[in-house]
């Protein structure tokens with residue numbers, strides 16, 4: 018209709034961190050002005066695409082751009098990895114969605130990001146820093162070759178603890194190991210924010226629970242509209258049911274029912290696998306014909 | 314003029330409309346009801362008594378001149394009929410299809426006292442479809458006025474308001490959160506009841522009036538209502554964001570993977586085309602045996618979608634009885650024909666899971682009707698010891714919606730105690746220049762009521778802006794040039810001198 022997809026949501030920069038993780042910078046001046054730490058967008062890469070939620074990993078108000086860091090896990094994110102080159106356009110991008118993170122009056126904050134949570138923790142960390150807090154960041158990767166944004170973090174936080182599962186860079190161990198170290202050194206940490214896979218956030222919440230440190234986590238249930246209309250993103254927090262897209266996505270990690278979240282994340286796994294398989298079979302067959310950029 | 318008609322001289326039988334055979338139609342998403350042919354329409358138009366008191370007009374939420382347009386049909390002046398309808402209702406092809414006529418216009422039709430009422434909805438659809446096929450559009454003479462209007466939400470309420478403000482000469486921009494416009498018409502009501510080309514055609518008419526659509530725009534988050542007035546330069550704003558926020562069952566097992574809202578199911582199927590997975594990327598939950606809780610239009614649509622997606626058994630579980638079911642009568646009838654199994658006076662108490670986090674069955678109790686409640690309907694009460702399990706693998710919840718919280722969260726607008734936007738009888742909100750209507754003010758209602766609200770808000774907006782309501786005469790198929798100047802180029806259309 019009036020929306021001309023060719024004139025909007027242009028991809029102006031791209032960077033590949035590893036063979037599975039890539040960064041896209043998308044032009045959207047209004048959104049760059051409105052975005053706040055903790056918010057996300059919903060992207061449709063093409064007309065037949067899925068609506069996929071992605072955290073706003075950074076924004077540049079001057080340049081009018083939004084930064085997304087994406088991990089290729091299934092059909093949509095892998096397809097985007099192939100088609101989203103500089104100069105192409107996304108079919109749709111709506112946001113910023115969700116409640117901005119409450120960047121309270123904490124004086125000393127622990128910001129924890131694991132795997133695909135490393136990028137989304139960045140704006141929150143920056144937010145805390147700008148609000149005058151002392152910020153200790155813990156970021157975790159599986160191995161050295163997957164590490165990204167280390168300098169970007171160092172430039173922004175007061176202390177950085179890098180963890181890798183195999184010890185190939187920084188501290189050996191998961192982010193929970195890094196968190197223990199940080200808490201041992203700074204018993205006066207008054208708030209923690211943890212973003213990453215549900216199992217990691219669950220672990221992080223267990224680390225801080227005995228210390229009574231308030232811990233916020235950012236939940237990532239399956240979403241469709243992102244406007245509170247479908248209830249697909251509902252999560253259990255304490256005794257209540259919340260819709261992560263409008264009531265969150267940040268919630269008190271000590272109250273979240275992570276097992277429920279993890280079970281619900283598997284809702285469509287058989288269809289997702291089928292889609293992935295079908296798509297990669299197709300790609301294999303189509304490979305020699307059209308390289309990057311050609312999307313319909 | 315013919316002799317005055319009486320109830321005895323008119324055709325006694327309501328002209329039937331052909332429908333796709335139930336067995337055939339549950340295998341496709343094509344429209345269920347076909348439209349009247351010209352002969353059908355002429356025959357049916359003969360059944361209208363042209364009552365002087367016109368009770369039907371009062372029964373229509375926007376007060377269409379019903380005998381007026383039926384007379385035009387009877388005169389074979391179909392274009393004239395279209396003009397009469399569109400003087401009040403912009404979307405005849407839609408309303409003719411989805412209005413609950415039995416409780417609105419047809420419910421009070423005089424003929425209905427003795428015989429079946431005049432099929433007003435079918436006649437309206439006949440005219441609406443004819444207009445789409447012929448490409449008619451009523452583009453009035455529009456004299457630009459220097460006002461900019463922002464509309465939030467491209468559902469029926471927003472569209473109706475947009476149309477009226479555009480006709481008044483304002484520059485109108487409609488913001489929609491989804492990537493396509495239409496609201497519930499698009500994401501909720503399935504194509505077998507309301508095909509997408511019909512929505513597109515009626516939207517196209519809005520664009521002809523000069524309305525701009527901005528999809529992918531979540532108002533409240535991208536910019537607030539306050540910013541629309543203070544920074545984006547809108548002189549007035551209309552909010553028509555619909556209800557949304559579905560209620561879930563609130564019983565144990567509610568968060569199992571096989572439990573979802575009807576809104577989710579329908580959005581996946583309609584807006585995201587999940588029924589064409591994997592050609593489209595959005596998946597649909599597998600459904601062999603389905604229980605849909607509720608008996609409104611949303612529930613009926615969900616059930617009939619499940620049947621078309623190949624479910625073997627679909628149950629409708631409703632705690633009251635059939636007469637209390639809020640759906641359009643025709644939808645209940647169609648669902649029944651298509652093989653939905655109704656469990657009236659039944660209420661879920663628990664959803665039972667299987668080993669993999671999915672659904673195995675739904676535990677229900679039987680209900681009986683007790684004393685009337687506040688709504689005047691008899692209150693259902695559980696029958697002791699009547700627990701029983703219905704074996705299903707999908708539970709779809711269609712028991713109503715609450716107010717969408719986004720605008721409330723992001724503006725200072727006053728809300729009522731249920732979270733709906735507070736608006737006075739002129740649909741003005743607590744913020745000057747900001748009006749609201751449709752489901753976000755009244756809670757879930759009907760398409761035509763939402764449109765009526767959009768138009769009412771437009772009237773108030775015009776008063777607020779000091780625009781005088783003039784009855785702009787319509788341009789009817791004629792020359793586009795005046796002294797050799799192409800008028801369309803300048804966005805002016807020649808005015809036909811009213812007869």
Ligand SMILES: Cc1cc2nc3c(=O)[nH]c(=O)nc-3n(C[C@H](O)[C@H](O)[C@H](O)COP(=O)(O)OP(=O)(O)OC[C@H]3O[C@@H](n4cnc5c(N)ncnc54)[C@H](O)[C@@H]3O)c2cc1C
Pocket residue numbers: 057067068069070071072073086087088089090091092093094095133136137236237238239240241266282283286289290293
């Ligand atoms: C608020 C929020 C923020 C997110 N931020 C990021 C981010 O910054 N970077 C990033 O790489 N990923 C992020 N995700 C996850 C991302 O949306 C999913 O990885 C993506 O949708 C997977 O799509 P796919 O087709 O590639 O994979 P699929 O094979 O379809 O799915 C892989 C897994 O992703 C999850 N998933 C699938 N569909 C959705 C959906 N519609 N919504 C949410 N999860 C889904 C499921 O758990 C599924 O098992 C975020 C999710 C949410 C809810």
Ligand SMILES: Cc1cc2nc3c(=O)[nH]c(=O)nc-3n(C[C@H](O)[C@H](O)[C@H](O)COP(=O)(O)OP(=O)(O)OC[C@H]3O[C@@H](n4cnc5c(N)ncnc54)[C@H](O)[C@@H]3O)c2cc1C
Pocket residue numbers: 244411412413465466467468469470471488489490491494495496497498501502530531532533553554555556557579610611612614641717719720750751752753757758759760761763
């Ligand atoms: C499945 C179903 C079947 C129905 N069947 C019938 C029927 O047969 N007959 C009948 O008369 N009625 C029916 N109804 C009811 C009818 O559709 C609604 O009453 C009507 O659509 C309400 O119109 P609205 O304009 O207020 O809101 P909606 O149609 O809900 O439109 C609101 C629009 O606003 C958008 N929006 C929301 N928030 C924002 C935001 N912050 N920024 C930008 N955009 C936003 C939404 O995406 C949506 O497109 C049905 C409803 C459903 C759900």
Ligand code: SF4
Pocket residue numbers: 372373374375376377379402408409412414417418419433434437761
């Ligand atoms: S708009 Fe609806 S209520 Fe009004 S006349 Fe048409 S069908 Fe009847």
Ligand code: SF4
Pocket residue numbers: 360361362363364367368369370379380421422423424431433
């Ligand atoms: S009430 Fe029925 S018969 Fe009378 S004018 Fe209206 S449609 Fe015709």
Ligand code: FES
Pocket residue numbers: 239240241242243244245246247248249250251260261262263
């Ligand atoms: S994604 Fe639909 S309600 Fe949150």
